Amino acid sequence: MRRRVSSALVTAPFALTLLLTGCGSGEGGGADVASVSGGAGDKAVASAQPSADSQDKALKFAQCMRENGIDMPDPDSSGKMAMTFDAPQEKVQAAEEACRQYAPSGGQQIRDDPQMAENLRKLARCMRDNGVEAYPDPEGSMMRITKEAGEDPDLKAAEEKCQQQAADAGPGDS
Numbered sequence: 001m002r003r004r005v006s007s008a009l010v011t012a013p014f015a016l017t018l019l020l021t022g023c024g025s026g027e028g029g030g031a032d033v034a035s036v037s038g039g040a041g042d043k044a045v046a047s048a049q050p051s052a053d054s055q056d057k058a059l060k061f062a063q064c065m066r067e068n069g070i071d072m073p074d075p076d077s078s079g080k081m082a083m084t085f086d087a088p089q090e091k092v093q094a095a096e097e098a099c100r101q102y103a104p105s106g107g108q109q110i111r112d113d114p115q116m117a118e119n120l121r122k123l124a125r126c127m128r129d130n131g132v133e134a135y136p137d138p139e140g141s142m143m144r145i146t147k148e149a150g151e152d153p154d155l156k157a158a159e160e161k162c163q164q165q166a167a168d169a170g171p172g173d174s
Contacts, residue, residue: 134150
């Protein structure tokens, strides 16, 4: 039996869109949804248009992921990338490693942050309280979001209602 685990990883430097972020896939594959912002944040942290450098970096990241076998579209004009893919976790991780230099975070690794983990737990509770029942609890300072949660019809409304929790769990100004 194949277990669906999400593709979305939320970590401070890499996951700048917070609610649907990152890359990775479930054990044995499974269609997953993720979104990566190439800027300093969008829903979680108010910002102007992303810089040309971050746009270029997001575009190079998408191109690199495709060159490494992960089908994903180019980022939109805001630098946000949405992906749906059916690929084994190992293949996604290998592509991420190959494309690390183009990652919006510059490929930096995130360390576990207890405060971020608590803020992500609050965000998860808020999202579930607002109709996204499949929204998962974080794993430390990371969040894996399943396709089911990412495609929930209540997601957009819950995101709006949980903006404060998303901002609290978002990347800092470092």
